[in-house]
Amino acid sequence: MIIAPKRVAEDTWSRESSKWNHTKHLRISKILGDAKKREAALKADADIYVINRENVQWLVGFLGSKWPFDTVVIDELSSFKSSSAQRFRALKRVRPLMKRVIGLTGTPAPNGLLDLWAQVYLLDRGERLGATVTGYRDRYFSAGAKSGHVVYEWKQKKESEERIHEQIADICISMKAEDWLEMPKRIDRIVPLVMGDKARAQYEQLERDLLLPMAGSDIVASTAAVLSNKLLQMANGAAYDEDRGVREIHDIKLDALEDLIEGANGHPVLVFYAYKHDLSRIKERFKQARTLDTADDIAEWNDGVIPMLLAHPASAGHGLNLQAGGNIIVWFGLNWSLELYQQANARLHRQGQTQSVIIHHLVAEGTIDEDVMAALEGKAIGQDALMAAVKARIERVGGDVCDKDS
Incomplete structure (x- = not known):
């Protein structure tokens, strides 16, 4: 059984297996679509079964x-990586029935080492990092920022990273492509x-209207995320109003x-957008643009048929092989x-x-x-950088108003 992101389950595994002499004979059944189609795919005689991660709970x-x-x-x-997610809990229930689990990822701890516990548990059922996420936190982390009994931040204890890596070293291997391959x-x-x-x-008036009411207030992660989203929309050129109008x-x-696009001289361009109104505005300006929706879109992009492909990083950020279709990326809208x-x-790349x-x-x-951009270049962890940036902008806007009043 292979569990993968939806588009990867639809296209990548079957397409890649057909390229290799030692795998092209394998029969692949895709457990996708409505319940009736999924049940039929499960009953099919195959060597490999592929399902998207959203259907793991249904499968279990x-x-x-x-x-x-x-x-x-x-x-x-x-x-x-989330021990509270339904997909993790579902897979955990049937983990004792699996003889072997293999995990693949290029970003095992995107937000810090706390993300490792659930992933490693699926590999070894808690043998190396402990049977519970609470025990893991207590062993390797200490509570940071909190409100009452609710902890918003966990800080690594001294030498935790080294100890964690030692615990999982016998079942985990890390390889950088550039160390082994001739990368472009x-x-x-x-x-x-x-x-x-x-x-x-x-823009500045809208920013003041948005941020000034927050001056002097305690900013928590959820509030910072909302404010940042609005600011990023405005930076992209449009924002949703109270009635979801643009x-x-x-x-x-x-x-x-x-x-x-003009400077690309006809070479295909992959554009990453952030919001639905970004997508609408880009499609209105560029009639030749196509969105990444199906396996056929992937095939046509790689065949050089699509001159301009629009994709959201959350839906195209994992597992898709698009390198045959072009070499130019444009980030229209950034995210944290x-x-x-x-x-x-x-x-x-x-x-x-x-x-x-x-x-x-x-x-x-x-x-x-x-x-x-500064956070991404410095490989900063998203939420910490987001909070700092929003607080700094609130202070700046508040300071500007005080300067004008004086």
Whole structure:
């Protein structure tokens, strides 16, 4: 049984297995679609069964104690990093029925070593890091920021990283592609964008209206995330209002994207967007753009049929092989997730790529874009960097108003 992200389950495993002489004879059954199709795929005579991770809970409920798969491969194991998630709990119930579990991921601890417990538990049933996440936390971490009994931050104890790595070293192996493969050159480019006076005034007014009410307040992670989302939308050129309508602010990113498309001279471009209104505005400007929705889209991109492919990093950030289709990436809208950022870039910068990969980042000057870009370049952990950036912007806006009043 192979458990993978949906698009990877639909396309990648079957496509890749057909390329190799020692695997092309294997029969693959895809447990996808509605319940009737999934049940039929389970009954099919096959060597390998592939299912998307969203259907793991259904699979466990359907099979129960009759779980037949002695070997399970979890593609993108980090998607099981939460010990409270239903998919983890479901797989944990049938873990004793599996003889062998293999986990694959390029980002095992995207937010810190706390993420490792659930993933390693699925490999060894708690033998190395303990039977419970509570015991793991108590052994290797100490409570940081908290409110009452609720802990918002766990800090590593001294030498925890070394001790954890020693515990799991016999069953985990880490390899960097560049250490073993001839990887193409990667060129990262920041494209600074300056708003016109009118757009700048409108942006700054909206930012003040959004942030000033928070001046002097304690900012928690959830509030910071909401504020950051709104600021990032505004930096991209539009934002949702209270009625979920879209208020357009500027077109500087659309104009910059147009320049980059023209500068590509006909070479395919992969564009990562952040919000639905980003997607709508890009599609309205660029009629040739296609969205990454199905396995056919992947095939056509890799065949060079699609000149401009639009994808959200959360849906295209894991496992997809897109390197045959192009070598140019444009980040229209950024996000705080280092994991998604790294995984999305690896869709083109990976084994099999024959050209230098150029990654353009559209960054609106004077906006939160600059904070996100700095965090990603410094490989900062998302939530900590997000909180610091939002607090700094609130202080700046509050200071600007005080200066004007005085």
